[in-house]
Structure formats: structure tokens, C-alpha cells
Amino acid sequence: MGMGNEPVLELVKVQKTYGEKVVLNDINLRVNKGEFIAIVGRSGCGKSTLLRIIAGLEQIQSGNIFVKEEKLNGRNGMVKMMFQDGRLLPWKKVYENIGLGLKTTEKRNEIISLLEKVGLKEHANKWPSALSGGQQQRVALARALIHEPELLLLDEPLGALDALTRIEMQDLIRDLWMEKQLTAILVTHDVEEAVTLANRVILIEEGRIVMDQPVQLPYPRQRDHPQFSKLVNQILNRILGKRENAVYNAERTVNL
Numbered sequence: 001m002g003m004g005n006e007p008v009l010e011l012v013k014v015q016k017t018y019g020e021k022v023v024l025n026d027i028n029l030r031v032n033k034g035e036f037i038a039i040v041g042r043s044g045c046g047k048s049t050l051l052r053i054i055a056g057l058e059q060i061q062s063g064n065i066f067v068k069e070e071k072l073n074g075r076n077g078m079v080k081m082m083f084q085d086g087r088l089l090p091w092k093k094v095y096e097n098i099g100l101g102l103k104t105t106e107k108r109n110e111i112i113s114l115l116e117k118v119g120l121k122e123h124a125n126k127w128p129s130a131l132s133g134g135q136q137q138r139v140a141l142a143r144a145l146i147h148e149p150e151l152l153l154l155d156e157p158l159g160a161l162d163a164l165t166r167i168e169m170q171d172l173i174r175d176l177w178m179e180k181q182l183t184a185i186l187v188t189h190d191v192e193e194a195v196t197l198a199n200r201v202i203l204i205e206e207g208r209i210v211m212d213q214p215v216q217l218p219y220p221r222q223r224d225h226p227q228f229s230k231l232v233n234q235i236l237n238r239i240l241g242k243r244e245n246a247v248y249n250a251e252r253t254v255n256l
């Protein structure tokens with residue numbers, strides 16, 4: 001993976017408030033091309049708000065955001081977001097959902113190729129309601145990728161899926177990230193998922209970045225690798241803070 005020094009995203013002293021409440025405070029973050037960042041933290045710490053800001057869906061009170069060294073000002077075609085619920089249009093067929101916003105003939109081959117890559121070639125002409133939750137998320141992923149975004153934002157995209165489908169989707173996301181040399185930011189509750197996918201795990205606590213942990217294990221990540229569970233443990237213990245005796249049980253799914 002080529003992770004150069006070319007910045008795709010830069011946040012400088014970003015502050016976000018809702019009324020009196022400071023939701024994000026002095027956020028400084030630089031993401032280089034080809035990186036896969038995972039953002040973790042307790043519920044309500046500001047993860048989704050951060051992603052929505054980067055997507056240009058929320059205003060900030062102070063600071064600056066640059067995408068490809070261009071100042072971000074509202075929504076930007078270079079950034080695409082995928083949500084926990086696929087947000088597919090139920091009255092459009094699968095291939096139409098992927099091609100939303102494109103002219104009918106435009107990118108036809110790319111749509112077909114993406115359908116193949118996400119394993120849905122046979123389902124191109126179906127309605128979204130005929131697909132499983134996991135398949136719908138595959139469509140949502142293809143829909144984000146058809147625009148060849150400079151930055152892919154993933155807001156807990158696998159949160160509603162069963163454990164097995166989740167692992168399959170993690171593999172798919174990793175493969176596409178590698179193949180297309182994507183730059184991605186994933187918000188997740190699942191520390192194991194973060195360590196499976198990311199080259200950096202960022203922890204937010206009460207609106208501040210309190211940890212920026214590189215993950216140097218080779219891909220594909222082996223969940224039974226001692227370094228893997230060690231790192232998962234370390235991050236979980238950091239999140240859990242003062243509870244010193246907290247022991248992570250790898251057999252259990254931990255939701256924060």
C-alpha cells in the first residue's frame with residue numbers, strides 16, 4: 001500500500017458546539033493518501049459529528065478543514081459517506097441506486113464492474129427490498145465508490161449486520177481499499193473491527209483526540225495473532241480508563 005505524505009484531509013483546530021455544549025474541541029488531524037483511519041470512543045464522544053463535519057454536512061464554529069489542500073466549504077464531491085442504514089432508494093433498482101446522480105449511460109461499465117466486485121452481479125435488476133441487510137450495504141458501498149472519492153467516510157456501516165456478514169464485509173472493504181488505493185475513515189464501536197481494518201486507530205474522549213495509535217500489523221490481519229489481541233486490549237483498556245482490572249475477552253463482542 002502506498003501511503004505517501006500527500007495529505008487528503010487536514011483538520012486544524014476544529015471546534016464544534018451545539019448551543020453551549022462543546023462537542024469537538026481543538027481537533028487536529030491529518031490523513032494522508034492511502035491511509036485507513038478508524039475512529040473509536042464511547043457513545044456520545046463526538047465520532048459521528050466529526051465524520052459529518054468532514055462530509056460537509058455540519059458547520060464548525062472555528063478552525064479549518066482542507067480536502068486535498070482545498071478549504072472545505074459545505075458538501076464536496078471528493079468526499080463520499082456510507083451510513084449504517086444503506087439509505088438506498090426503494091423505488092430504484094440496485095444498479096440505478098449505484099448510478100444515482102450519473103447520466104444513464106455514464107459509467108455503465110464501472111457500475112457493472114463494481115457490482116461484480118461487491119458480489120452482486122446477479123442482483124443488478126432487483127429492488128433493494130429483495131436484498132439482505134448485508135447485500136444492501138454492498139450496494140451502498142458500490143454507490144459511494146462509483147464516484148471515485150478522494151476520501152471515503154464510513155459511519156458505523158456494519159453496525160446492523162450479524163457477526164458473520166460483518167466479517168465478510170470487513171474483508172470486502174479491506175480488499176477494495178487496497179485495490180483502489182482508497183483513503184478511508186471509519187467510525188466504529190468495535191475495537192476489533194478498528195484493528196482489523198485501520199493503519200491508525202484514533203480515540204476520541206469528550207470531543208478531543210486522546211490517542212492516535214498506529215497499527216503496523218500486516219494485512220490481512222489475523223485475529224488470533226498475539227499482537228492483534230494485545231493491541232485490541234490496550235485500546236479497550238485505554239477507553240475504559242480507570243477500570244484497571246478490565247480484561248478483554250476475545251470471545252465476546254464488545255459494544256461501547
Ligand SMILES: Nc1ncnc2c1ncn2[C@@H]1O[C@H](COP(=O)(O)OP(=O)(O)OP(=O)(O)O)[C@@H](O)[C@H]1O
Nearest residue numbers: 018021023041042043044045046047048049050189
Ligand atoms: N444536532 C444536535 N444537536 C445537539 N446536540 C447534538 C446534535 N448532534 C449530536 N449532539 C450531541 O453531540 C455529542 C456527540 O454526538 P455524536 O453523535 O457525534 O457522538 P458519537 O460518538 O457518534 O455517539 P454514538 O457512538 O452513540 O453514535 C452528543 O452529546 C450528542 O448528544
